[in-house]
Amino acid sequence: MIDTIEKEDPVISEEEAAQYDRQIRLWGLDAQKRLRGSRVLLAGLGGLGAEVAKNLILAGVKGLTLLDHEKVSEESCRAQFLVPVTAQGQNRAQASLERAQNLNPMVEVHADSDKVEDKPDDFFLQFDAVCLTGCSRDLMVRVDQLCSQRDIKVFCGDVYGYYGYMFCNLGREHNYVEEKPKVVKPKGNSNDGPEAKKAKIDPNETTMLKKTSSYCSLKEALEVDWTSEKAKAGMKRTPVDYFLLHVLLKFRTDKGRDPDPQAFAEDSQLLKQIRDDVLEALAVRADLLSDEFVSFCFSEMSPVCAVVGGVLGQEVVKALSQRDPPHRNFFFFDARKGNGVVDYFGPN
Structure with a gap:
């Protein structure tokens, strides 16, 4: 039996049925009801966070909390479409609220200007899914371990220049359904020949298969x-x-920020040093990352945010609706190559 995510069985009104008609036709009423009963926390309203927020709001979750203590900067206005150009100096979550809410008035959108690191454990436990962007490694590990104990879905993601990634932990037992073409058993008797004995796929009919997948922790x-x-x-x-990713997370831990284009020369040298230290600590080949990587990991690029945010938002939707196979566990994107790679890291 597929587990339900919502604490109550939400009722889809006629207005909502009309609003989400295309989605209901795509993944079914039950999946939409699960979405409609889900509350999501999104930490970090940079360019990637804005893309994720848009996708979740349009999908029709019950509630979305935007959490960010940062102020709107000139760079924010370039990479983030939810903040008006006149909002520089304002809190990024508050400045994003109006445009986010206007995307879909049926979704309860809230803004929280607190620092995510200052939030107590209980704060995270009120959500069905937590999505962290722009956060430190220590915080992501802490929240992931906390939420895993309560079967709360956890997603992490970031964009660094041409690079982007997402990680998801849906728990040790994530149930979902997958739609497959229906296999029609052969008819006839043994004298009809070998072709008649083979099962055939009927493209006009599908069947829903119940499946379960297991996830390891971020740690x-x-x-x-x-x-x-x-x-x-x-x-x-x-x-x-x-x-x-290890190198960039270590940079964030050591400097309390991401590589800054205004300090390109200095940060490039620091990135190379961190690269050497990280690869040595991991006991892997020293030539895995060539020096050229430093030229492509500064700032958030809007097109990369759109791609990674589309994947990340869709994975949250799939997890909450329990419809279709989710990624396991990482998705990496390199805009220089124009493709994404999915990899699974199972429990040790």
Whole structure:
């Protein structure tokens, strides 16, 4: 039996049925009702956060809380379409509220100007899903471990220049349904020949299959022992972006910020040093990341935010609606290559 996410069975009004008609036709009424009963926390209203907010609001979740203590800067106005150009100096969550709410008045959108690090544990437990952008590694690990104990879905993501990623932890047992073409059993007797005995797929009919997937924690995914035989065997299919993520998260931990275009020369040298330290600590090849990577990880680029935000928002929708196979566990995007890579890091 598919678990329900909502605490109550929400009723879809006629107005909502009309608003979400296309989505209901796409993934069904039950999936839309699960979305309609879900509350989501979105931390970080940069360019990526704005894209995720848009996608969740248009999908029709019950409530979305925008959490951000940062002020609107000139860069925010370039990368983030929810804040007006006249909002510089204002709180980023508050400045995003009006345009976000106007996307879909049926969704309860709230703005919170507190610092996410200052929020107590109980704050995160009131949501069905928590999405963290622009956060430190320590905070993401803390929230992931906390929410996993209460079966709350956790998503993390960031954009660094041409690079972007998302991570999801849907728990040790995430149930969902997948639509598959219906297989028609052959008719006739044994004298009809070998072709008649083969099962055939009917493209006009589908069947819903109930499935379950298991997820590891963010801590497990980031603390892979690369000296183990199992990890070494999987090294070839591990994208270099995974190791780049370690470097960028370490930069954020050490400097309390992301690489700054205004300090390009200084930050480029620091990134190279952190790269050397990280690869040595992980006991992997020192040449995994060439020096050129530093030229492509400064600032949030709007097109990259749109791609990663589209994937991240859709994964939240799939997890809450329990419809269609979700990603396991990372999605990496490199705009220089124009493609994304999905990788799974299972429990050790």
